[in-house]
Amino acid sequence: MALDPAQARELIEATHPDPFSVLGLHEGQIVAMVPGADRVWALGDEEVELEPVIAGIFAGPWREKGYRLRAQNAQSTWDFDDPYGFDPVLGPIDEFLIGEGTHKRLWEKLGAHAITHQGVEGVHFAVWAPNARRVSVVGEFNYWDGRRHQMRRIGATGVWEIFVPGIHQGALYKYELLDAAGKPLPLKADPVGFGAEHPPAQASVVRNLGLHHFGDARWCDERAAKHERHAPISIYEVHLGSWVRIWDEGGRPLSYHELAEKLVDYVCDMGFTHIELLPITEHPFDGSWGYQPIGLYAPTIRHGRPEEFAEFVDAAHRRGIGVILDWVPGHFPTDDHGLRRFDGTALYEHADPKEGFHQDWNTLIYNYGRREVSNYLLANALYWLEEYHLDGLRVDAVASMLYRDYSRAEGEWIPNKYGGRENLEAIAFLQAMNAASYGGAEGIMTVAEESTAYPGVTRPVHDGGLGFGYKWNMGWMNDTLRYFARDPVYRKHHHDELTFASSYIYSENFILPISHDEVVHGKGSMLGKMPGSEEEKYANLRAFYAFQWAHPGKKLLFMGQEFGQWSEWSHERELDWYLLRDGRHAGLRDLLRDLNGLYRDLPALHWGDCDPEGFAWIEADDAEASVFVFERRAPGAAPVVVAANLTPIERIYRLGLPHEGEWVEILNTDSAHYGGGNRGNLGAVRAEAEAQSRCACSAEVYLPPLSVVMFTPV
Known part of the structure; x- marks a missing residue:
């Protein structure tokens, strides 16, 4: 036999540097690794029993091109295709683009894809881990045994791949990695996984893309006109898990299928033009509201499968409603099964905590200067826009990306190469993301949550700007809320809080946001912020909303505030819909409905929002x-x-x-x-x-x- 027992031991112990060079069919010999088998046969036009080399490793001569394996132990006999008998799936163009960091459709190559390869059905797995000594895919299909499906390194890209025959959509999996020193790392979820288990479980799930057939061609053809500066844009911001709950079924949130009917009906009735979703990318902790995602390519399973999320977006489009996703490319959580030290090194994040650790949120900051990381994020933006037909991305915490000293004291940050505080790599990434998004998905819009006076946020990239379509006007929001929260007897001394915005209102394309951030963490609800007697609170809030809808700038309102919720928003319960039995709350909702109607129907109220x-x-x-x-x-x-x-x-x-x-x-x-x-x-x-x-x-x-x-x- 041409197999050294020492080499066989490396294979069965999963320490061989290149198992694909030995396992499978090479020069007329099959080497098979089948832990737990007593006997193994190669099957083709003939049947040849392979000889045991050591426990779990079998070898023997083979004259045909293809083969299957049959294994036997005291409990059973089973036939299967050898995962080491297949050629690579990724080609040289993929290898070149991934290595260069310019593969804009990265999700089509990395992740888990159910395919037919060399005439056999199975799943192709591919993951980027350049500094790992060994990467295996593990799951229920191989008893979570990292020896059975050790992956093949693809050139110098740092990508590992394997085709696993015989498994299908719904299979659970993770990646088992050894760092450069051979030390096992915590099992990792797939960075490009399209599905995940329901938290707190952490495995990725094989999910097929494209299962929903969209019927929104007309909407997509016409949406560019609905997003331009002179169009009416009125956004209803929603946390899907707490909008409505089904208390007869344990207080569960609505499914995507139910939301496609109930939420879309409600938004249409209220006259909003868009729904903005707090992040629905998969996240382990409910209390993060989605702003600490681990599955950046996976719609959360909390409401259903990917095709059901696509159904929800399609339903909104068929009713003339756009859908915007809160997108979080600024940071990621430190959970061991996520991106943190993914291959044993600071791969997605910076190694130095002065650059790579977010003190406010105890999260890690992406290394935008690494071309593969920037490519990963840019491709993710295109993924949501293309695969799910989303109409826009509202980019979270842009200010934290733009400045190296964001929320840091002197000595806690590292200047850029010119000695300045600007994060040049993040700026370049945002420009590339906006250029690719507007160039790749016609008619979409991007929105920046940017809380400073950084210049040119909504200026085109070719003119030196960041390239966003719109920017949240945080200054208007803070000044206006501060004014309305004052006792009216003092308002005359703070008159400029409502007039100051006119000095800069046209410096960017602004959205006026009353978002979830304004009704949590002790800030009180919108109705609770208002001064005076109970009746005066309602009157103040009605005046506030009318002022907002009449003021230049597109509109955004967080759910529950349209009917004057008294309590702060909580992600753990549904909105206080029972308040609508009170005519004052129903009246507030009627006012918002009428404001949306006037804003939409009267050009004077929307044409000059940005002019x-x-x-x-x-x-x-x-x-x-x-x-x-x-x-x-x-x-x-x-x-x-x-x-x-x-x-x-x-x-x-x-x-x-x-x-x-x-x-x-x-x-x-x-x-x-x-x-x-x-x-x-x-x-x-x-x-x-x-x-x-x-x-x-x-x-x-x-x-x-x-x-x-x-x-x-x-």
Whole structure:
């Protein structure tokens, strides 16, 4: 026999440096590794029993090209295809692009794919682990035994692969790695796994892509117009696990299938244009809300399988609703089964904690300067946009990516090569991601959650910007919430908190966000933030929402705030839907529905969200009365004049208007329909040629206390 027993021992002990060079069919000899077998045969046109070399290793001559194996022990006899009898699946082009870090469809090559290879059905596994001495795929199909499916290293790319015949979708698996010194590492989930077990279980699951057949071609063809700067964009931000729960079934969250009906129906009824999902990428800890993902390529199993998530997105598109995913390329958790020291080295993260450890969140920071890591993340963005037809990515915590000193004291960070604080590699990654996303998935939008004044966030990449479509306006959010939380008696001293935004509102393409971050961690709900008596709280909140929807900028509101939830949001329970039995809460929801309708239907309220020609102050300086008046306008459309009285004092007010004639009161937050006192202007006012503020005409109007009213000319 041409097999050295010492070499056989290396094979059965899984320490051989290249098992594929020995196992399988080589130069007329089959070497098979079948731990637990007493006898093994090679099967083809003939049947040849292989001789035992050591326990678990068998060898013998073979004249044919193909073969199967038959094994026997005291308990059973079984036939199977030898995983070491197959050629590589990955080709030289894949090897080149992966090594270069430019494989934009990386998910089609790495991960677990159920395929037919050389006429046999099975699963191809491939994983990047350049510094590992050995990588095996383990699962129920091989008794979690790392000896049975040791993988083949592909050139110098650091990628390992193996085709495992006879297993199918639904199989559980992990990767077993030895570091460069031969030390076993914790079993790892697949970084490009398309499915996972339900937490707290940690295994990856073989899931086929493309099982749902989309019917949203018309939506995808038309969505570019729905995402441009002059379009109405009103986003309902949702945490799927706590929107609605089925308490008759143990308080479980809705499935993707149920959400495709219930959530989409609700969003359509409310008039929002988009749903934004808190991260649904697989994550081990419910309390992270998805912001500490481990399965960046896997829709969480908490609501169903990947094809059922695709069904949900498709259902939204068929109803004219876009779907945006909160995406987290800024950091990842330190769980042992995740990316942390994946092959025994700081592979995805920086080795130095001054660059690689996030102090605020106890997470690890991606090494964007490593081309394979940048490629992994960029391909992930394209994966969600292409495989699931998502309409956009809202990129989380962009500020933490842009600055090396983010939330770090002096001496706790490493400057860039020029001595500055900017993370040049992260900036280059974000630019590449945006360019690839807009170039690869027509009509999508990307959104930055960026809390600083970093310049050019929404400027095109070719013009030196980061290339995002939109940016959350955190300054507007903080100033406006601070103002509305004040007792009205003090608001006149802080008038500029509502006017300051007009000095920068067009420096970026902004979204005005009232997100989940504003209603957790002791911040109180939106209704709870409002000052005054209970009735004044409702009136303040109605005025706040009308001010937000009238102000330049696209809109975003977190679930539950549309009907005035009293309590802070908790991921552990559903929203307080029972509050809608109270007319004041139902009135708030009716107001949001009507605001969405006006915003969508009146060009003046959305055309100029990102264009200075769409906004003009009429009265910005009446701090004493805490009154604000401005005009929204659009080319060829009727203007809308918005007047806010943000004190609990009713006012007869001389309101400047652009021209003479009748002006219809199209919205009044004090309407009884919304739970207010039903005080207003009997439907309309008439402007006369009497100059007021910045206008040649004006009308005497009634401004209810703590209210916003809107007028448009007949």
